[in-house]
Amino acid sequence: MKFWQSVRMAFQTLLSKKGRSFLTMLGTTIGVTAVIALVSVTKAQNAANIDLWRKLSDGMVEVYFYSYEWMAGATPNTVIARELSAYINSDLADKAEGISPRASEWDASVRWGRVDMDVREVYYGSEQFSFVQQFELDYGRDLTAMDIERGNQVAVIGSMVRDRLFTFNDPVGEIIYIKNMPFEIVGVYRQRQSKPDYYTEEEFLRWSMDNMIVIPVSASRYINRELAVNQYMIKVADPDIALEVVDLLNDFLATLIDREPQGMDIDWNAVDWSKITGNYYVQTNFQWYEDMDAAEEAQTRFLTLIAAISLFVGGIGIMNIMLVTVTERTREIGVRKAIGAPRRTIVTQFLIEAAVLSGSGGLLGVILGFIVTLYWGMMQYDIFAQPDLPITFVAFAGSLAMGIIFGIYPAIKAASLQPVDALRTE
């Protein structure tokens, strides 16, 4: 029999029992809908997250030292910072734009003459602070290597600090007091942020990126004697090589620092005391994203598994209904066999019917899956979730395959009926 004729006949048969066919299809439909919607929305969400992280990370790599067992006499902060800076600025010159400590004072009182204010954040920076934090100079000069070397009491201020303290635009050369210690203003950064509508004036003053001051990290002792700088920010030339830089820095730090022995049974004799011992980690936002991505991938796999199970259950429903159909149509099968239908034809007929049943369910699932994906994406995550085409194909093919696999047993059962027995049934 011609294939399309069989398909057409299968459709006719299914349409003659609309309610039952629909209920049987429902299992497959739900399975396919679930697969498409879950995977598509998760993927769209992932994509949105990547964009977000990319914006947030901006190619920043962070080095964090903790829990030192410092060698006696060394000033580890300085030693490591110097080595790290040298490495960044020579070996990694084409990959990294700069390095600066990540250390600051919050809500520091600052005074000029009789005017005073609370500055949101006073950073302890290197001469590369403005590269790393992406500030641009408006007036004067930036911090220099000399400032860092000597611990000069100089400051570069944000535009908001300038606007609050001074009535004029160029306060270079003025002396301000940060926590009552005098610093000379050498530069002013250009405004980076204008007030968003949802901030009040007061809130904006508190949170503005421009409400800041940077002083040399080596001058931190004037403000905070106990400060121990243990974090460094490195600006990478291109966010895409952030992970590569993380690897390079890990390799480099391994040559400088021995991992501090961990646990109770430490073989102290094996520790190489010629190197600084300590712990550190190097990371990038991008790395967090990758971890997150892996987690979401696992989540997607899990959801797909659940959806596949529901597809499987739908398949069992199809097998069940096909067995009922075979029983109901025993006489028809008998007639067909009596007038000469070979086994193969009967098997094909019932397989096609099962495939049409599950395929229709699958198709309905594809349509529903698209709708649910779009709706869910909009409502829940406020994103345009595009239905994922590969998974749509897989889900639909899966539903068809499920129908065929679960149709095999009923079809063989039908073909194995003896015509004489089949004709005898009413």
Next chain:
Amino acid sequence: MSGAAHGALIELFNIYKIYNEGFESEVRALDGVSLSISQGEYVAIVGASGSGKSTMMNILGCLDIPTYGEYTLNGQNVADLYDDELARVRNRQIGFIFQGFNLLSGLTAIENVELPLIYQGVHGAKRQQMAMDALDRVGLFDRMDHKPGQMSGGQQQRVAIARALATNPNIILADEPTGNLDSRTGEHVIQILAGLNATGTTIVLITHDPAVSQMAKRRVRIKDGRIVEDTGLSDGRGALTAGGGLA
């Protein structure tokens, strides 16, 4: 071999159909039947319910295989063929007419008639033409797009006859073809069968209705799985049981 005519179309030799053989519940539906039917004969197989005539029909129609014995159909031994081989034989050699018509209710008259041709692998316009010819021969050319539910019993049976005819089989096996019809339409069906026989088709009719069996040229009576009368035999066995002389 028995004394059957050489080159017979149907040759049953010592056919047994035994259910539950060797058990207490053993039933011998056919108990050593030998029968020979030649091309062009019109044979009625008669017998009471439970006599074994339906089993006979099933064996003759290759719907069932005998427990023992030889069955040669058109020169081919069919007693030990497989499922699909039997299906092929049924499709090419035999046309069935059933008491309950056995049309497929979802298909139109012409689609029903086309079915055996489809299984034979006849395609397209040729198949349609053959089906239309068959419907024409039973006078239902104008009803070919009707479904069985839209036709009377007599019309349905004529569609069934057309289906049996469509493949130009050697034999038409009719199992109580008038059983579900009123006498007038039944007569019409019998007339069609007679007409077919007149054009050379071998017809084997199974019935318990004496009026129907009267139409046949030869009558074979079965009782308890054995042939007790055969008006077509020249060796006198038929005459003996029938209680009358026969040429």
